[in-house]
Amino acid sequence: MTDLVHRIWALLVLGGMFGPGVRHVTGIDIYTPKEVEALNGTNVKLKCTFSSSHPVSVTSVSVSWNFRPLSSGKDEPVFYYQDVPYPPTEGRFKGHAVWSGDIMKRDVSITLHEVPPTFNGTYICQVRNPPDVHGSNGEIILKVVNKASFSEIAILAAAGGAACALILVLLGIAVAVKYYKRKGRSPDIEMHPPEDMWKDSTVCYPEEAVRLTVKKKKDSKFR
Known part of the structure; x- marks a missing residue:
């Protein structure tokens, strides 16, 4: 009986702890690609979006971007946003970020x-929208290469091949x-002789020659 009372009491205490009046803390979700590749000397966009269960405004959200080198070590600040953007004023990312x-688009x-x-290295995107301040950060691995990867070369080759094929088809x-067009003209010429040929009165066709011969024979009989 005593054990039963203790269990009921424990349930009541837990119910009071999680009952009305207690604010549940929700997390913020961040979405980033796992890996991005960029050519040496070009520009690259590090995409990071988020979702929050609380209303979002320009003044409520703060954003921190940090960088972790390949050799590990200490994280370096890359960019900060709160009300307005704060680009880096020193370090390796000055003038680059x-x-x-x-x-408002959660971007x-x-x-x-x-x-x-x-x-x-690895770029860490951290977003806070109080009271939504809990949740995992987004991480992007950036690879800077000196030439295009095989997939990019394949895409360029496919585009060039398609263009050549289109030109050949048109030709x-x-x-x-x-x-x-040439083949259609030749029978037309054979079936319809030139106008100067059939308009010439001196041309005698075989049918006319037969008629003339018969007429001459009839004339000689009557004589």
Whole structure:
């Protein structure tokens, strides 16, 4: 009996703890690609979006971008946003990181300009929208390469091949049309002689020659 009372009491206490008046803390969800590849010296966009169960405004959301080098070590600040963008004023990302997001669209992306190989590493996107302050961060691995990957080369090759094929098809159609036009003219010429030929009164056709011969024979009989 005593054990039963203790269990009921414990349930009542737990019910009171999680009953009305207690605010449940919800997490914020962040979405990023796992890996991004960029050519040395080009610009690359680091895409980061989020969702929050609380209303979003330009003044309520804060964003932090940090960089972790391949050799591990200490994280470096890349970009910060709160009310307005705060690009870096020193360090390796000075003059390279710019804001590309839109808070009201839940987009907190940034763009890195003219990326060098020293930008290889992991970029961490952290978003806070109080009271939504809990949740995992987004992480992107950036690979700066000196030439396009095989997939990019394959895409370019496929595009070039398609263009060549289209040109060949158009040339083939043009040659076929020209050939059939010429072929269609020759029987027309045979069936319809030139006007100067059939209008000439001196031309005698075989049918007319027969008629003339018969007429001459009849004339001689009557004589």
